[in-house]
Amino acid sequence: MELFDDTPAPPGNSPEYTVSELSGAVKRVIEGEFGLVRVRGEVGRVSRPASGHLYFDLKDDRSVIAAxxxxGQVAKMQVRPEEGMEVIATGRMTTFPGQSKYQLIVEDVAPAGAGALMAMLEKRRAALQAEGLFDAARKQALPYLPRVIGVVTSPSGAVIRDILHRLRDRFPCQVLIWPVAVQGKDCAPQVAAAIRGFNAIEPGGPVPRPDVLIVARGGGSLEDLWGFNEEIVVRAAAESRIPLISAVGHETDTTLIDHASDRRAPTPTAAAEMAVPVRLELLAAVDGLGARLSRALAQGVALRGQRLRDLARALPRLESLLATxxxxxxxxxxxxxxxxxxxxxxxxxSYERQAGRLSPSSLAGLVLRRREALARRGEALEARIARKRDLWHGSFDKWASRLAPSLARLVMQAGVKIAEQRHGLKGLSARLDKAPAQRLSDLSRRLEALDRTRQTLGYAQTLRRGYAVVRGDGAVVTSKAAAEKASALEVEFHDGRLALGGQPGRATPRKGGATKPPAQGSLF
Incomplete structure (x- = not known):
């Protein structure tokens, strides 16, 4: 017969770890071995939730790393990772114990090369062109003679000096400069803010509104000019209600703002030449037009004089016209x-015949007839007034009989309304009497809750869970070196304090002169 023993086997020498201890050990190993790494790969899934953090994958043909x-790191990035873009990510490795995975905390992202930048630039250009931001129908005509010119550029470079010098030579006018960074992570938001700021100036205000804008920068590499390829700059240029000239880089450099602007200049100096005409040429043209006008007026007067003389010869003589x-x-x-x-x-x-008919007796008869007619009209008027007065008295008696019940009804309604309002006032008074006591009770409960929270978060509760506070010479000791330097130690438990005279951390003598080493702590 075969017997089976269910007694568990005795434990071996391998230590037992909790899940948290093992996860912490793995985290420390990975972070210690890979403090700062640079990883090259293709950007996979990209997600940016409402928190503002950026989650994406770095992958190659065999593996994927979560990043x-x-x-705060996203805000400092010069290039934002996009799906399908090959980049070099700089960061540090760590773990996420909640999901048992390792991940890369990325501090900076750079394109893997010019080919990746050009591919991303072409993809962005196609997307913006599909929205219609580069359509020719959106572009505005430049004013022939602007009074105010707004310039968006760096105030310390040679570009602004070239523009001002060219404007002063061709046609001096007022220039407003909006200083911006033309390179780096601050370039795109500052340039977009400058374009929108010029457009926000109201006409007729204390600051004159520009008639044309120039966005200028000197030449540079694709990375140096990348700020003018950002979507925020392109959209600001396309939305500008003021005509905009793009003068970014040299003649061979092309950025996305060149497609969205109303005109593209090969250089900043050429942008100044596009903005204003030559003043001396205008003066010469005006003088030429004035001379042509004078010659045209003299010739017109001469032609009309000759025509007048020809017409005068065809007219008849004045005496023959006036004879008849x-x-x-x-x-x-x-x-x-x-x-x-x-x-x-x-x-x-006729007058003598009319005067013969007039006499005193006829006048007296006329006056008498008019007086009798006036008397008849007066009697008729008195009769009409009497009838009107009788009608008005009757109407007044009728309204007076209806007024008394109406007044009584209004008085009764006012009494009912006053009673209702008095009842409501009593209710409000009762609520007002109860409000202070209720408010005081609520504040007392809140104070008790805050006091319980204070007691819970205080270190006294921590001492009750088995911890202690060590003080050396009256100060809290937080390290072994500080404890060795202290002349006396004091340990505070939850139920009191204990004074120690010796130095902690030293070996305790055994019988026979041997020493007992201190106990070895946990590896974790």
Missing amino acids: ISWK PAQRLDTATGRLSGGLSLAVSRKRG
């Missing part, structure tokens, strides 16, 4: 005196 950039009207005037003048005498005699005869 994280915190919000003069004769008619003489005839009418001779007939006028006889006609006036005849009209006077006729008017005098």
Whole structure:
């Protein structure tokens, strides 16, 4: 018969670790071996949640590493990782015990080479062009003679001096300079803010609004000019309501802002030449136009004088034109005196006939008839007034009979409303009496809760869980070296303090002169 023993086997010499201890040991090993590393790979999945952190994958043909950039690190990156882009990531390795995986905390990202930059630039250009930001229909015409020019560039470089010198030679005008960084991580946000800031200036304000903008920078490598390829700069240039000239780099350099601007200049000096005409050429043109105007006026006057003389020769003589009207005037003048005498005699005869008909008796009769008519009209008016007065009295009596019940109804409604408001006032008064006590009770409960929290977070509760505070010469001791230097030690437990006279950390003598070494601590 075969017997089976269920007794567990005695434990071996291998130590037992908790999950947290093992995860911590792995974390320390990985962080110690890979303090700062540079990893080259292709960017895979990219995610940026609302927290602002950046999560992405670095992969090659065989492996994948999870990578994280915190919000502050993302803000300092000159190049943001995009899916499909080959980059060199600089950071440190660590672990995430919550998911039992290792990951790379990325501090900086750089393209793996010019080919990767050009590929990303072409991808961004195609996406922005698909949105219509580079369409020719969006571009504005430059003003022929701007009064104010806004320049977005570095105030300390040679670019601004070249622009000002060229403007002063061609056509002096007012120039507003918005200083920005033209290279590095601050370039793109500052240039976009400058373009939008110039557009935000209201016309007629204390600061004049520019009629045209120039965004300028000297030549450089693709990395140096990368700030003008950022999407925020391209969108600001496309949204600008002020005509914009792009003068970034040399003639062979091309950036995305060149496609979104209204005009592209090969150099900053050429941008100044596009912005204003030559003043001396304008003066010469004005003088030429003035001379042509003078010659045209003189020639026009001469031609019209000749035409007038030709027309004057075709007209008849003045005496022949006035002969017939003069004769008619003489005839009418001779007939006028006889006609006036005849009209006077006729008017005098009519007047004498009318005067014969007028006498005192006829006037007295006319006055009497008018007085009688006035008296009749007065009687009729008094009768109408009496009838109107009777009608008004009747209407007044009717409204007076209806007024008393209305007044009584209004008084009753006002009494009911006053009673309701008085009842509401009593309710409010009762609530007001209870409010201070309720508020005091709430504040007392909150104070008790805060006091319990204070007691829970205090070190006294920590001492109750088995910890102790060591003081040496009155000060808290936090290291072995400090404890060895102290002349006396004092240990505080949750139920009191214990004074120690000896130095901790030294071996305790045994019988026979041997010493007992201190106990060996845990590896973790």
